[in-house]
Amino acid sequence: MTALVEARALTRRFDPRLTIGDRIAAAFGATVETRTVRAVSDVSFAIRKGETLGLVGESGCGKSTLGRMVAGILPPSGGAISVDGQPVMRGGHKTTTRIQTVFQDPFASLNPRRRIGDTISEGPIAHGLVTRAAAPAFVADWLTRVGLDPAVATRFPHQFSGGQRQRVAIARALAMQPEILVCDEPVASLDVSIQAQILNLFLDLRAALGLTCLFISHDLSVVRHVSDRVAIMYLGRIVEIGAAARIYAAPRHPYTQALLDSVPKLRLDAASVAFRPIAGELPSPLSPPEGCAFHPRCPRASDLCRRDRPVLTAQPDGTEVACHHA
Amino acid sequence: MTAPLLEVTDLRTHFLTRAGVAKAVDGVSFSLAPGEILGLVGESGSGKSVTGFSLIGLVDPPGRIVGGSICFAGRDLVGLPPEEMRALRGRRIAMVFQDPQATLNPVLTIGQQMALALQAHAWVSDRAAAERAAAMLTRVGIPEAASRLSNYPHEFSGGMRQRVAIAMALLNGPELIVADEPTTALDVSIQAQILAEMKALARESGTALIWISHDLATVSSLADRVLVMYAGRIVESGPVGEVLRAPRHPYTRGLLDSLPAMAEPGQRLRQIPGTAPSLLALPPGCPFAPRCPRADAACAAPPPPRVESDGRLFLCHHPLEAAA
Numbered sequence: 001m002t003a004l005v006e007a008r009a010l011t012r013r014f015d016p017r018l019t020i021g022d023r024i025a026a027a028f029g030a031t032v033e034t035r036t037v038r039a040v041s042d043v044s045f046a047i048r049k050g051e052t053l054g055l056v057g058e059s060g061c062g063k064s065t066l067g068r069m070v071a072g073i074l075p076p077s078g079g080a081i082s083v084d085g086q087p088v089m090r091g092g093h094k095t096t097t098r099i100q101t102v103f104q105d106p107f108a109s110l111n112p113r114r115r116i117g118d119t120i121s122e123g124p125i126a127h128g129l130v131t132r133a134a135a136p137a138f139v140a141d142w143l144t145r146v147g148l149d150p151a152v153a154t155r156f157p158h159q160f161s162g163g164q165r166q167r168v169a170i171a172r173a174l175a176m177q178p179e180i181l182v183c184d185e186p187v188a189s190l191d192v193s194i195q196a197q198i199l200n201l202f203l204d205l206r207a208a209l210g211l212t213c214l215f216i217s218h219d220l221s222v223v224r225h226v227s228d229r230v231a232i233m234y235l236g237r238i239v240e241i242g243a244a245a246r247i248y249a250a251p252r253h254p255y256t257q258a259l260l261d262s263v264p265k266l267r268l269d270a271a272s273v274a275f276r277p278i279a280g281e282l283p284s285p286l287s288p289p290e291g292c293a294f295h296p297r298c299p300r301a302s303d304l305c306r307r308d309r310p311v312l313t314a315q316p317d318g319t320e321v322a323c324h325h326a
Numbered sequence: 327m328t329a330p331l332l333e334v335t336d337l338r339t340h341f342l343t344r345a346g347v348a349k350a351v352d353g354v355s356f357s358l359a360p361g362e363i364l365g366l367v368g369e370s371g372s373g374k375s376v377t378g379f380s381l382i383g384l385v386d387p388p389g390r391i392v393g394g395s396i397c398f399a400g401r402d403l404v405g406l407p408p409e410e411m412r413a414l415r416g417r418r419i420a421m422v423f424q425d426p427q428a429t430l431n432p433v434l435t436i437g438q439q440m441a442l443a444l445q446a447h448a449w450v451s452d453r454a455a456a457e458r459a460a461a462m463l464t465r466v467g468i469p470e471a472a473s474r475l476s477n478y479p480h481e482f483s484g485g486m487r488q489r490v491a492i493a494m495a496l497l498n499g500p501e502l503i504v505a506d507e508p509t510t511a512l513d514v515s516i517q518a519q520i521l522a523e524m525k526a527l528a529r530e531s532g533t534a535l536i537w538i539s540h541d542l543a544t545v546s547s548l549a550d551r552v553l554v555m556y557a558g559r560i561v562e563s564g565p566v567g568e569v570l571r572a573p574r575h576p577y578t579r580g581l582l583d584s585l586p587a588m589a590e591p592g593q594r595l596r597q598i599p600g601t602a603p604s605l606l607a608l609p610p611g612c613p614f615a616p617r618c619p620r621a622d623a624a625c626a627a628p629p630p631p632r633v634e635s636d637g638r639l640f641l642c643h644h645p646l647e648a649a650a
Binding site (some may be wrong): 059161163170178191192193194195196197198199203204218221222224227243244245258259261262263266267276277278281282309312325 | 369370462483484485487513514515516517519521522525538540541542543544546547548567570580581582583584586587588589591592594595596597598599601602
């Protein structure tokens with residue numbers, strides 16, 4: 001059981017920039033209110049080689065920020081991320097090509113003014129994985145592997161549909177021959193039938209290349225489908241992490257339970273369904289509640305929850321849960 | 327069987343573009359009873375949103391309703407003078423769009439715009455309007471509604487804004503609400519709240535609801551009947567449970583099989599090959615034939631609509647077996 005990717009106490013704060021007035025006031029000794037957002041607080045986990053860890057949570061829970069830190073795109077404010085014991089970032093810069101990323105919106109992540117063949121080969125040429133002379137054959141090979149016609153290498157991103165663009169984005173990430181792929185909502189903007197095609201492509205390539213993955217999505221059924229283990233995030237922290245089959249069958253944290261309950265399931269019987277929404281609203285990350293962040297919405301909250309924040313604790317079956325009443 | 331509130335017959339909405347005629351909606355017929363919830367599902371470009379816009383008379387050029395009729399409470403809405411349509415829209419037919427940010431006016435308070443929505447259709451004093459607005463906001467689950475009337479849209483969260491948009495749609499007690507992907511941009515926990523509220527409202531007030539969505543799971547737990555659209559046509563319709571349990575059209579089957587929830591974790595999904603055809607160059611026969619596993623020579627001719635005794639309809643030469 002060797003961890004390939006290890007995150008230790010990852011934290012990310014965002015400090016809003018002070019206005020010039022505030023800076024002058026601060027220089028004269030006034031106390032200026034800085035509203036720091038703690039997008040990710042003290043998150044630790046490990047991903048074993050060949051494993052896919054699914055990361056789920058609602059908007060603003062910090063899952064994308066966490067993904068960007070794992071991918072080495074965003075430097076953490078605290079803690080560290082390592083691959084095989086080697087740090088992914090040093091001095092604010094990424095030090096490895098072993099991790100690559102596929103983003104949600106392939107329209108925003110592909111340069112609209114470059115031919116997609118050049119987009120795919122740029123990284124590998126820069127890192128000496130392929131020579132400029134061999135690049136066309138290399139690009140053709142990758143386009144074939146993601147199910148595109150090699151002849152499209154000379155086209156621009158706008159000439160592709162959303163699903164095809166996501167194939168290009170996958171080819172670009174994998175052409176760097178990474179061992180680890182961070183996928184941030186890779187199918188969120190796609191139609192159902194196209195989503196199935198991209199998920200199948202992902203499953204095929206993951207098996208063929210033996211990839212280790214961090215798969216981020218708000219869609220619980222997609223995460224269930226691709227993940228070996230899942231981590232549930234709420235307001236910047238992991239509240240439950242463990243084997244996907246166990247968590248989906250018997251969630252322990254009240255938030256995980258509520259989240260799974262609130263997802264509309266495909267009903268094949270005519271029976272009328274009662275929706276069971278989670279009470280209340282997601283609190284602002286600017287002023288997270290004291291104690292357990294979920295306590296204002298939790299049916300089982302007690303005085304203890306209002307006072308002390310629960311830490312992730314291992315359960316007998318290996319699942320870790322951060323709840324006083326799990 | 328009550329008389330239908332809405333009867334759409336052979337509706338055709340085409341977009342006359344420079345590249346040709348895009349038949350976004352091409353021969354759509356359905357009816358809706360008071361208090362009924364109808365799910366309209368399909369993928370991007372299937373014509374589901376254009377169908378919704380056609381019903382409320384908001385198809386912009388180069389789009390145009392070129393044929394068919396939309397009979398609402400005994401009156402044909404196609405060809406209705408704009409001022410008569412305006413009197414209807416927002417009062418008897420209301421709509422909720424995907425993006426509440428785009429629906430709400432950013433420079434007016436919620437109370438001001440809700441009062442305008444009321445006063446556009448009837449003489450209502452400012453005070454009475456505020457009271458009705460607050461009552462409606464309370465009904466869709468906005469706490470301390472009266473004090474929030476003086477807030478601007480940006481002071482609400484995304485889920486709250488969508489609830490404000492729904493409250494505005496409900497203000498005049500419409501008989502029909504057309505909701506176009508109203509929960510797509512929202513998180514699951516907020517989506518569940520809004521679905522619960524919409525269902526309760528339809529049941530309590532007898533408002534008919536057309537719920538346009540790409541999400542089969544949402545539709546399956548909300549709607550009474552479902553229409554499946556593909557390339558501008560309704561390819562299958564019927565009671566939602568029966569259509570989803572035993573689809574007769576191969577496209578409906580393909581959509582269901584594409585869902586990760588329908589497969590064993592980690593197994594390949596049974597995907598539909600290819601992509602939807604361009605609306606500018608539809609094949610002459612069945613538009614789904616190029617992607618269909620059951621297609622043969624017969625599919626080069628347009629499939630005839632088949633109506634079953636149980637209220638189901640499908641457009642296919644080679645339908646799947648009916649459930650035993």
